Amino acid sequence: MKYTMKYTVFFDLGNVLLFFDHHKMKQQVATCCNLSLEETSFLLQKYLDDYERGSITTQTLYSDLLELGGKSISFTDFTHALSNIFQPNLPVIALLKKMKARGVKLFLLSNTCDAHFSFAQKHFAFLQLFDGFILSYEVGARKPEREIYQKALEIGNCSHKECFYVDDVPAFVQAARSLNIDSEIYLKPEILHHHLIQRGIL
Structure with missing residues (x-):
């Protein structure tokens, strides 16, 4: 089944783009x-x-x-x-670059802290691909709370019909789906690639 192109994609950070220990x-x-x-x-x-x-x-x-x-x-x-606990998920970062080349808007939606995100920005250049960041410590809410997803749609300047969200935590994906945000659980790069192609994002 082929979906209409989604112009805005929200990504979780931990264990999707960066593995952490x-x-x-x-x-x-x-x-x-x-x-x-x-x-x-x-x-x-x-x-x-x-x-x-x-x-x-x-x-x-x-x-x-x-x-x-x-x-x-x-x-x-x-x-x-x-x-100092992160390692990049290179196959997913490669998908980010392909999406960016196609003009897809990319936003990070993450439960994180200032120390971790500052470290990530200094050490991982792929974060420059993102158009914006929705970070729990900046917005004062954490996934799976409704407020952080609403803030994501606001910052992304999109409706729930115009975006796609990827997270490795099932409860966070379910919370997004309850707001009618098209979302999938991250399992591995090949499956994510399939989801992106299926929706016309790649």
Whole structure:
């Protein structure tokens, strides 16, 4: 079945465009802050929701963890330990480049924090392909909340009939579908390629 061309595509970041290793992050933060792995895991999980909403800053996280661990390290070293956890998903990035060459508008829709996104922007040039970013810490809402999808449509300047959304988390895809946004779960590059061709995006 062939669909009408979609002009705006929203992509999740983690495990779609960039693979990430949360265990590596916890190990690195534990080492640099002189905390146990168990303490670090608990604290990062405790802060996660507020951090990804932008309710607390990386500076706050840095200060609190250093106070608990009693070790003096630079803010730069801390943010590197927190963020040096990504590897690019090259086949999907290649698809991004093909879409961009066809004039498709690309937007990133991600639950993330300022440290991770700043690191990604510095190290992964493919992010320059995007026309805009809808980031949880900037909009004050996280997937699967309705507000972040509505903000995506607003920033993307499109209706739910004019876009396509890709995410690896089924609950986030289902939330988008409940708003009548055409969405698919990311499984592997070949399947994503099929979805894009099926809709006339590629």
